[in-house]
Amino acid sequence: MPFMDKKFILTRQGLVSLKSEYDELTKVKRTQITKRIQTAREFGDLSENSEYDAAKEEQSLLETRITQLEDVLKRAEIIEPVKKADFVVIGSTIVVEIEGEKDEFTIVGTIEADPSKKKISNESPVGTAMLGAKVGEVVEVVTPIIRAKYKILEIK
Amino acid sequence: MKSSVRTFKLEEKIVKGLTATEKKILPILVQAVKQVDKIFLVQENDLYKGANLYPHDATREEIEQAAEDNSRIFSPFTIVKRDNTGKLIAIDYHKEYSKVLASVSSLLQTASKHSDNKSFKRYLETLSMGLAEGKYQESDRAWLAIKDSNIEVIIGPHERYIDKLFFIKRAYQASVGIIDREKTQRAKFIRDIFYTTTGYRPQRITPPSIVDVQVQNCIVMSGFLGRAIFSRQHLPSDTETTERYGSRILGYLSAIDFKFERFINPIFNAIFEKNFRASYSKKLLEEGNYYYVLLTAIAQQLHRYRNSRSRLKELFPILDEANSVVSGITHAKHLVLKGVIDQKTLEAIMIAQICWAFSEWILYRTSNLREDYLKGDALIFNFLIREGALQEKSGISWPNFAKMFFEMENLAVIFTRFLEEGEYLEAQEFLSKYLSLEPFKDFDQHLIKIKPL
Numbered sequence: 001m002p003f004m005d006k007k008f009i010l011t012r013q014g015l016v017s018l019k020s021e022y023d024e025l026t027k028v029k030r031t032q033i034t035k036r037i038q039t040a041r042e043f044g045d046l047s048e049n050s051e052y053d054a055a056k057e058e059q060s061l062l063e064t065r066i067t068q069l070e071d072v073l074k075r076a077e078i079i080e081p082v083k084k085a086d087f088v089v090i091g092s093t094i095v096v097e098i099e100g101e102k103d104e105f106t107i108v109g110t111i112e113a114d115p116s117k118k119k120i121s122n123e124s125p126v127g128t129a130m131l132g133a134k135v136g137e138v139v140e141v142v143t144p145i146i147r148a149k150y151k152i153l154e155i156k
Numbered sequence: 157m158k159s160s161v162r163t164f165k166l167e168e169k170i171v172k173g174l175t176a177t178e179k180k181i182l183p184i185l186v187q188a189v190k191q192v193d194k195i196f197l198v199q200e201n202d203l204y205k206g207a208n209l210y211p212h213d214a215t216r217e218e219i220e221q222a223a224e225d226n227s228r229i230f231s232p233f234t235i236v237k238r239d240n241t242g243k244l245i246a247i248d249y250h251k252e253y254s255k256v257l258a259s260v261s262s263l264l265q266t267a268s269k270h271s272d273n274k275s276f277k278r279y280l281e282t283l284s285m286g287l288a289e290g291k292y293q294e295s296d297r298a299w300l301a302i303k304d305s306n307i308e309v310i311i312g313p314h315e316r317y318i319d320k321l322f323f324i325k326r327a328y329q330a331s332v333g334i335i336d337r338e339k340t341q342r343a344k345f346i347r348d349i350f351y352t353t354t355g356y357r358p359q360r361i362t363p364p365s366i367v368d369v370q371v372q373n374c375i376v377m378s379g380f381l382g383r384a385i386f387s388r389q390h391l392p393s394d395t396e397t398t399e400r401y402g403s404r405i406l407g408y409l410s411a412i413d414f415k416f417e418r419f420i421n422p423i424f425n426a427i428f429e430k431n432f433r434a435s436y437s438k439k440l441l442e443e444g445n446y447y448y449v450l451l452t453a454i455a456q457q458l459h460r461y462r463n464s465r466s467r468l469k470e471l472f473p474i475l476d477e478a479n480s481v482v483s484g485i486t487h488a489k490h491l492v493l494k495g496v497i498d499q500k501t502l503e504a505i506m507i508a509q510i511c512w513a514f515s516e517w518i519l520y521r522t523s524n525l526r527e528d529y530l531k532g533d534a535l536i537f538n539f540l541i542r543e544g545a546l547q548e549k550s551g552i553s554w555p556n557f558a559k560m561f562f563e564m565e566n567l568a569v570i571f572t573r574f575l576e577e578g579e580y581l582e583a584q585e586f587l588s589k590y591l592s593l594e595p596f597k598d599f600d601q602h603l604i605k606i607k608p609l
Binding site: 051126143148 | 169172345348349489492493494495496499502503557558561
């Protein structure tokens with residue numbers, strides 16, 4: 001799929017959270033950073049002004065994030081909340097066993113993915129391999145370097 | 157003897173993030189850290205296995221015999237000397253090095269008076285007192301309880317590596333730096349993934365709370381730390397304290413960057429084939445290097461087992477290092493599977509591991525301080541070469557990443573078992589089969605331009 005046609009899969013909650021981040025960045029942060037740059041300018045000599053450099057750097061990061069969010073919001077595809085399904089879909093929370101250990105995570109769209117909060121992207125090796133799998137099934141996830149077997153214990 | 161003080165230049169914006177009080181305290185702590193060099197220079201001696209911690213003419217047997225009557229001979233915090241009759245006696249560190257310690261303590265007192273952070277102030281006070289009186293547990297506890305400080309400082313007798321005779325006595329070391337909040341957060345996230353994917357092991361030393369992680373921009377290191385330029389460390393180093401009060405991993409960004417520029421990147425360019433190198437940008441390699449240090453640090457803390465030091469004796473630090481490396485890399489599997497890092501980054505991590513082994517080899521030309529690290533890396537390197545995971549031709553290396561990873565998983569099982577319940581003799585047998593520094597020599601022609609410190 002050409003990159004420009006790519007849809008960003010989001011839950012409703014994910015969409016709300018991205019919209020609120022966008023509003024915060026465009027309505028609050030943008031003004032704050034402009035003020036900081038203005039104040040730093042008043043310190044004088046821009047070539048030796050580290051506060052000015054830091055603020056400019058922050059502004060650049062902010063604008064990049066705003067552009068990214070605009071793009072995502074424009075091409076967002078909402079998935080409805082999953083009722084308990086027999087097989088793994090985007091939005092499923094699954095309990096698995098890997099190498100004798102239990103693990104639990106939710107499969108989400110890439111934009112919402114945050115493995116530290118147990119939200120795994122549908123495009124990650126595990127996410128890709130899990131989609132469509134049923135309880136009791138052993139799913140082998142293979143990358144060019146790694147092999148791992150996950151047994152699906154529960155789909156919540 | 158060359159000074160052990162190593163200073164790193166920090167970007168101005170990093171120092172700007174400190175509070176006004178912290179800015180006042182920092183130079184005092186830098187001064188205290190530098191003082192520790194004086195003690196370390198008295199302790200270190202590369203020519204003797206027991207450094208200057210035991211009489212040079214005392215044999216291992218004589219020391220062991222003396223320890224039967226006097227357990228303080230084997231205290232981590234005493235130096236062993238002969239009295240007028242030639243008998244071996246133990247003298248407390250805080251008495252032997254009292255002059256320098258008084259100066260360090262006084263600087264810490266001054267810093268604590270300035271501090272407006274309650275927990276940090278308490279740490280500085282207990283550290284000041286503990287160093288002067290030879291009581292370390294209270295300051296360790298206070299250190300673990302620090303909240304909301306941007307400055308991180310450690311001073312004390314911590315690592316055992318200079319005692320190559322018994323691996324008991326601690327070398328003095330110190331460092332001060334500024335915490336990098338963003339990198340610390342990221343490191344904690346990686347730690348959490350590791351911790352949720354590690355199986356139950358009955359012999360594992362489990363701290364009462366989850367192991368803390370802190371990544372810092374180090375300003376100055378001295379003593380053992382400055383000499384060895386550690387990129388990572390976990391403290392307190394005492395098992396009992398760790399088990400009762402917790403533990404913290406420290407990542408030293410300045411040392412990681414320094415070693416990358418000085419060793420890792422030049423070694424990569426020296427021992428890998430040109431076309432192979434083209435697939436890995438410097439930025440990617442730098443990222444792989446950072447992850448490598450982080451993964452090994454977390455794995456080392458994750459694989460602490462009861463009695464492993466007493467069972468494996470002087471083999472412990474070699475196996476501990478080897479296990480940290482292979483377990484760290486194999487745990488990274490979960491990061492790839494969950495999409496935290498990609499395949500290419502994992503490859504860069506494995507490349508960094510090979511380069512680190514060679515950096516230890518280069519450092520070994522002038523100092524045996526990190527010999528245990530070199531031996532740990534040599535174990536892995538030889539195993540990979542023998543199993544065909546790493547091909548070598550005329551000093552140029554070709555890794556097969558899939559095979560490397562597979563063999564590292566095998567090694568992780570072997571090393572973890574040694575640490576968990578292995579006996580000295582079986583570990584020794586494994587080491588006699590795979591521990592050799594010879595294969596490194598085949599690469600020397602390409603490494604000659606990379607100078608040790």
